[in-house]
Amino acid sequence: MAYTVVGKSVSRADAVAKVTGKAKYTDDFSERGMLVGKILHSPYAHALVKSIDVSKAKALPGVEAVITHQDIPKIRYATAIPGVIEAIATDEVGVAELKYATAGHPFSLDPSHRDKEDRYILTQRARFIGDNIAAVVATDALTASKALKLIEVEYEELEALTTTEAALKEGAPLIHDDCERNILSSAGYVIGDIEQALKESDHLIEGEYETSIVQHCHLENQISLAYVDSDRRIVIMTSTQIPHIVRRIVAQALGISWGRVRVIKPYVGGGFGNKQDVTVEPLNAVMSLAVGGRPVKLELSREEAMIDTRTRHAFKFKIKTGVNSDGKINGIQIEAVSNTGAYASHGHSIASSGGGKFRYLYQTKALKYEPLTVFTNLPVAGAMRGYGTPQIFFAFESHIEDISRKLKLDPIELRKINLVETGHVDPLNQTVIRSCGIRECIDKGKELIKWDAKKALYKEQKGVKRRGLGMACFSYASGTYPVALELGGARIVMNQDGSVQLQLGATEIGQGSDTVFAQMVAEVLGIPMHMVHVISTQDTDISPFDTGSYASRQTYVSGMAVEKAALEVKRKVLAVAHSMTDIPAHLLDLKQQHIVMKESGERVMELEVAAMQSYYDRVHAQPITSDVTNNARINAIPYGVTFAEVEVDIKTGKIKILEIFNVHDSGKIVNPQLAEGQVHGGVGMAIGYAISEQLLFDEKTGQPLNNNLLDYKLPTIMDIPEIGAAFVEKEDPTGPFGVKALGEPPIISPAPAIRNAVLDATGVAFNRIPMNPQRVFEKFKEAGLTLN
């Protein structure tokens, strides 16, 4: 369908605000008399707090409050009773410390479907280096830092379990007393008769694959600002992807009514899943309550943010695949062990989500997925772009490459034989694949990288620098349905001049959602982009309810609400025009700020005339608005592929990416330039995942070794090659304007594609990422590849 605004590369709605430095992030706001909060973190990976002496810290001039786990019940108790904030000072007893869950999921009315409540605001038992033991509120940051050093804590050290092997060992200490063998969850699935499928296959191929812990490294660290307002409600401004969920979780952590919390989300300096979790907010609320509701800002340093927020789960996979000589896969058996760190966060659902989204790519008679999510005394792993899929696709797309080499089959043909087709119905959750452009993505990628010509050229290389080609595929989803509820909210108010305000519960965190929503509204209402004013700030008191930015859901799920809200405004405008002209509304349309005849395009009146009538008609005045919530009980499956060409230096172990293309089927692309930006960013992040990034820990003590941006090897502009982004736009009938998800998908397939290219170049299979020069060099040496 031909659109005017949708499908065009219009500039970001917030581009000018951001390029002039006017866009305000949390740290750019302050309140008079604002205090500073800081956290005392555990120096031990596993320890009991025997005693805490805060007297010296409290005595330091400028210190307003020192808080330990003992104070939390009192502060909570005071909060729970309206009008008794001052009761903080009293010694109320009988209120136990409260455990809460931090993962940014929609709430579930079904208790069995809720996240694990295992977190205290401040703990008596440290479970990782960085765990929150105590907190200080002071007049300035320097005083707060000094006060932290004056807090005397006596710890009893416990055995630290830093690997999943150690945590799973018989007799290992339990990190959470209610989780046997330190297992958080093991919910997998079986489709078909796996034993039979493997048995009747011509070949049985096995492989083991491993990914490492990495960190989001959004440029803006976690930060919030909390105070108690004159109605004794707790107001928290925070850098989050999920303001409405933060509201609920803060209230749960404090044990108060959800309506007593108000969360405001200004511009956010990146999230990538790390801000789909509640980290600093409950403690920030407690800090403010401890000083009589005065404003307190709590900002994590980079070193804190890298260990005391969330990381990406390291996974270990064992895969067994039964395949016939013609390449048809009969059965796949995947065992996965993921290291979820010290607390549950999203851990249980990440392993299951990865295994779920994996099912949409290949068709087999039987599939068995056995995940184990295991606690260790390392920083908490949580949501990060891809949510379990970068790990499982690294494993399987490496494995299928290994199968193709063992069976001497073309790797692309082998994949094509086994890919799903449009119309496929998932046997477990009944999701229907209504659009599937994976084959076209493969063909396009193959052409872009000149696969056949280069393959012929790179046969049998012997030199120091060897080139190779690799590819990998993926499938994902648009939002979380049917696992979780998918509500999107949008509200539109039309002004007298025909321009509109668009209010959203969906959050802009850099991905460009505000802009694509504005494009949808502009398209439906026939107005230019500058007449759609997006309210970028979410305020839970004001913004429509929407659970926020995660699962690549917003353009699809929230977009449905936006489209409906715009259509409702359009219907109302045409009704006004009808009342003024007697032309039946169904014969009218909106184009170029005019009400026009649908068939001929003949102009009937300016949009502004109808808008003015709606405001000032002496009898029927009623400004035109819409307020829509959409419950998306459906999903659309995006697909894509990476093609990579590498040059490997046998002497140094350095992998240079010469060319890399990501081709995506994300349905209709609303804004090509923004969509390419998502692909560039995802591929860039994936290149780090594949060849340089890893958060390192001392295996014995759990001490983080590189939690800063110097030692953690985040790619710089010098490290990223030119990234090719292309799209196969298979419009999905369920999506607004035919869209499917795009935010997370670009990060899924580059790592296995690069790994397969290195295998092609050198004959050496790297089954563990990152493939940093040290590891590559050592493995080449092992394989007898290094020259001298």
Add this chain to the structure above:
Amino acid sequence: MFKRIAFTVNGKAYDFEVDVRESLLEVLRNHLGLTGAKQGCGVGECGACSVLIDGVPHDTCIFLAVWADGKDIRTIEGVAGINGELSQVQQAFVEEGAIQCGFCTPGLVLTTTALKESGKDYTREELKRELSGHLCRCTGYQNIAKAAEKSLEGHICTCEDSPHYKGAII
């Protein structure tokens, strides 16, 4: 301990006392209300806090405010015209889609502005090296490189036999 310093920021002269322990970033953000420079790491690793000091990009989180005495400082707030007209560099960042979350943007715009105003020629690799002190996690740097090249139009050296190209470490 406090020390009196005099400096200009975006063409305006200031003369006041600062705590000798304060960074220039803290003074700009907390005292002058110029919040365009951002803190991403606090130790000079990410470049989000960059401003131009006598025309040269500096990480202000590790630049003491007292060192700014007598200096001419330019922040992102001083780049656009008085009526909000975007500079050529800002326009290039908008047009090329070089902005996502926007946290690294002010620093990158300022460094690119310094390169442009130097009047020097750069190869693409040299340009990347000049920008490599700015970390960005959103864009994969693709459109940032494009925007920088567009900003320096006419000053990007592409001929492979030029002395620039030979000097570049690729």
